[in-house]
Amino acid sequence: MLELIQEFELLAAFWMTIRLTLWSALFSLIIGTFVAIMRLSPVKVLQSIGTSYVNLLRNTPLTLIIVGTSLVLWGQLGLEPASRDSSTFIVDLNFRLAVLGLSVYHAAFVCEAIRSGVNTIPLGQAEAARSIGLTFGQSLRHVILPQGFRGAITPLGNTLIALTKNTTVASAIGVMDPAYQLDNIAEFRPDVLFLGFAVIALGFVVLTLPVGLIISALSSRLAVKR
Amino acid sequence: MQRTSFRLAAVLAAGALALSACGSDEGGDDGGDGGDNGGDASAEAGGGGDAGGDGITIGIKYDQPGLGQQDGDTYSGMGVDIAKAVAEGLGYSEDQITFEEAISSQRETLLETNQVDLVVATYSITDERSERVQFAGPYFVAGQDLLVTTDSDIAGPEDMQGKLLCSVTGSTSAQNVKDDYPDVQLQEYGSYSECVSQLATGTVDALTTDDTILAGYAAQEQYAGQLKVVGNTFSEENYGIGLNKEDDRCEEVNEILQGMWDDGTMEQIIEDNLGAADYTPNADLNPPAEIGGHCQA
Numbered sequence: 001m002l003e004l005i006q007e008f009e010l011l012a013a014f015w016m017t018i019r020l021t022l023w024s025a026l027f028s029l030i031i032g033t034f035v036a037i038m039r040l041s042p043v044k045v046l047q048s049i050g051t052s053y054v055n056l057l058r059n060t061p062l063t064l065i066i067v068g069t070s071l072v073l074w075g076q077l078g079l080e081p082a083s084r085d086s087s088t089f090i091v092d093l094n095f096r097l098a099v100l101g102l103s104v105y106h107a108a109f110v111c112e113a114i115r116s117g118v119n120t121i122p123l124g125q126a127e128a129a130r131s132i133g134l135t136f137g138q139s140l141r142h143v144i145l146p147q148g149f150r151g152a153i154t155p156l157g158n159t160l161i162a163l164t165k166n167t168t169v170a171s172a173i174g175v176m177d178p179a180y181q182l183d184n185i186a187e188f189r190p191d192v193l194f195l196g197f198a199v200i201a202l203g204f205v206v207l208t209l210p211v212g213l214i215i216s217a218l219s220s221r222l223a224v225k226r
Numbered sequence: 227m228q229r230t231s232f233r234l235a236a237v238l239a240a241g242a243l244a245l246s247a248c249g250s251d252e253g254g255d256d257g258g259d260g261g262d263n264g265g266d267a268s269a270e271a272g273g274g275g276d277a278g279g280d281g282i283t284i285g286i287k288y289d290q291p292g293l294g295q296q297d298g299d300t301y302s303g304m305g306v307d308i309a310k311a312v313a314e315g316l317g318y319s320e321d322q323i324t325f326e327e328a329i330s331s332q333r334e335t336l337l338e339t340n341q342v343d344l345v346v347a348t349y350s351i352t353d354e355r356s357e358r359v360q361f362a363g364p365y366f367v368a369g370q371d372l373l374v375t376t377d378s379d380i381a382g383p384e385d386m387q388g389k390l391l392c393s394v395t396g397s398t399s400a401q402n403v404k405d406d407y408p409d410v411q412l413q414e415y416g417s418y419s420e421c422v423s424q425l426a427t428g429t430v431d432a433l434t435t436d437d438t439i440l441a442g443y444a445a446q447e448q449y450a451g452q453l454k455v456v457g458n459t460f461s462e463e464n465y466g467i468g469l470n471k472e473d474d475r476c477e478e479v480n481e482i483l484q485g486m487w488d489d490g491t492m493e494q495i496i497e498d499n500l501g502a503a504d505y506t507p508n509a510d511l512n513p514p515a516e517i518g519g520h521c522q523a
Contacts, residue, residue: 071420075429090390090411174395174414183396186331191357193335 001199004192008181014203016177020098020167021207025160027103032110033145039115040144042136050111057108062169065105069097070173090174098170102163109159117152118144122226150222157215161208178203282318284309285328285342285468289417292442292499293348301325304438304499308365309346311491312467315482316475331396334358337470344479345468348436350398351520361466361520362479365492367511369459370399371437373425373444375452380432382458386410389431392421399435402461418443426452436463441505459508466520476521487513 005011038050057065073079074097081100082092121144129139149156168179178200185196286305287294294305306325313323328336328347336342337359348368351361372391374380380389387409393400395414403412413430415421421433422443433440437455444453467483469476486492496507 067416067420070415071423075424075427087409087411090413094413171395172416174412180395180414183331184401187396187398188354188401190331190334190354 001195004185004189004195004199007189008184008196009176010178010181010199010203013176013178013181014207016095016175017164017167017204017207020095020102020170020175020177021160021164023099024102024106024163024167027099028106028110028159028163029156031103031107033114035107035111036114036118037140039111040118040140054108054111057105058112060105062101062105062166063172066098066101066169067172069101070094073097073100091176094170094173094175097173098167098175102167102170106159106163106166109162110156113152113155113159114145114148116155117150118148120151120224121147147224150224153215153219153222157211157219160215161211164208164211165204281322281324282313282316282344283324283326283342284313285326285333285336285345285347287347288327289419290348290439290442291446292503293438294346296325296327302499303442304495305346305348307495307499308467308486308492309344311486311495312344312346312479312482315485316478333468337468340470343469343473348439348463349466349468350463351466352398355468356520356522358471359468360471360473360476360522361468362476363466363483363517363520364464364514365467365483365486365517366438366465366496367508367514368436368438368463368465369508369511370402370434370461370463371440371459372456373422373433373440373453374431374456375425375428376454378431378454381456383407383410383434383460386432390429392424392430392433393435394418394421397435398463399461403434406460422449422453432456437505437508438465438500441500441503445500445502445505455503455505462511464514469523471522474523476523477518480518480521484517487517 035050035053038046039054041047041050074093080093081096082089086092125143125147126139129143134142168177171177171180171183174180182196182200186193189196286301286309287303288296288301290303290305292303294303295301309325310320310323314320326336326342328342328345330347333345333347333349334355337345345359349355349361351364355361372380372383372386380386383403383406386407389410390413391403391410392413392415393403395416400412400414403410413421413424415424418433418435418439421430424430425433426449433443437457437459440455443449444455467479469479483492486495492513496505
């Protein structure tokens with residue numbers, strides 16, 4: 001098993017999973033919050049933009065989005081978020097395209113998680129914020145979002161776990177993650193294919209199980225007691 | 227309201243029908259005997275799919291133009307023609323052949339579990355694979371090469387410095403490039419079609435894999451005149467026909483393959499499928515010096 005981990009650089013592959021997860025989690029949280037604010041705003045146009053974003057991205061297969069970032073954004077439209085001069089051009093490019101695809105896709109789920117958190121806030125809170133003269137922005141910042149995020153920890157955690165596992169789709173455009181190495185194991189070491197499956201499955205359990213436990217602990221500690 | 231619930235019921239009923247249809251299909255496939263009709267009792271009675279069954283199941287590629295391609299319910303390509311000729315040599319008529327898709331990473335498993343009898347799918351003979359399956363052949367020696375646009379001046383992997391090369395994840399070709407030309411920037415996709423599309427738009431500079439596969443893409447109608455195979459091979463891939471280790475027909479298949487080279491059938495098959503790309507197999511290596519030597523049963 002150790003030999004297999006070394007031969008196919010599985011530790012580096014799981015480090016790639018972690019990097020993909022953290023960057024995509026960061027960007028999808030930013031985009032998702034932004035879209036959630038649009039959906040919560042009183043402006044009809046912003047609401048429908050937010051709703052369209054969520055419905056479009058959430059219902060598009062992730063593989064299509066990831067392959068699309070490479071074949072369409074890079075191939076057809078010439079978007080190159082990496083330097084051609086770099087000796088790691090392809091590696092950087094694929095990583096960034098994958099983060100882009102994962103972020104915009106999971107932002108839709110983050111948005112819905114935040115909205116569900118906001119729905120846990122009694123309506124009186126928003127009304128009270130309004131009646132003491134807070135603007136929409138102020139009431140979001142001081143009343144709605146702080147409570148909303150605390151109520152959204154469990155669904156956000158679920159999205160994070162789903163994101164961790166979904167990063168394997170990045171292998172479709174050549175990002176060297178565990179799924180990519182599993183393809184290599186299948187080709188070059190078919191004799192130990194099932195061991196490879198087991199090691200990679202175990203790796204994901206090691207990554208996601210603690211996240212699940214931390215999320216449960218956090219959500220009971222931080223939940224707004226009413 | 228009533229209309230809605232009626233519609234809902236109709237959709238559910240249709241769904242149930244579709245699901246049950248799937249179920250009976252799988253029943254037929256699990257038999258592994260190559261019956262193409264799940265409900266056909268006589269086909270199911272064939273059993274394990276080994277010698278003596280009333281049909282033969284052959285694993286081929288479904289997505290490689292010129293080598294093994296599915297088009298509706300017909301199959302074409304070099305692998306398909308060779309598979310048909312071998313099956314005929316083994317005493318099966320054409321309507322007794324069932325083709326199954328053999329994805330590269332699943333070929334050993336398909337053979338071990340008797341889901342297919344033969345695999346004719348650009349299957350290179352290697353020591354690792356011989357641990358799990360046995361090979362008849364080699365019936366053809368291909369080599370790794372480059373596919374470039376017709377106006378390109380790339381003549382071999384040495385010219386790839388600073389250029390972008392494309393190949394498929396988990397392929398020998400990709401690994402060869404990484405080992406032998408570590409400076410070349412290699413883009414990897416899930417399938418060759420993605421590489422070819424990136425090559426046609428000029429996003430990558432070359433695509434590398436076995437020359438037979440490249441010739442198949444260059445011969446495709448939509449890329450006519452746009453792509454060419456460089457013709458400077460830098461590896462040897464011995465294509466074999468994979469069989470289950472227990473299968474005693476391995477030597478027989480070797481004799482059939484030898485016969486196909488002797489009477490010119492093989493040259494005709496290559497010309498028919500890859501000729502449109504001006505592809506000529508490496509004459510030093512083809513026909514293979516020794517057909518056989520990889521049987522284990």
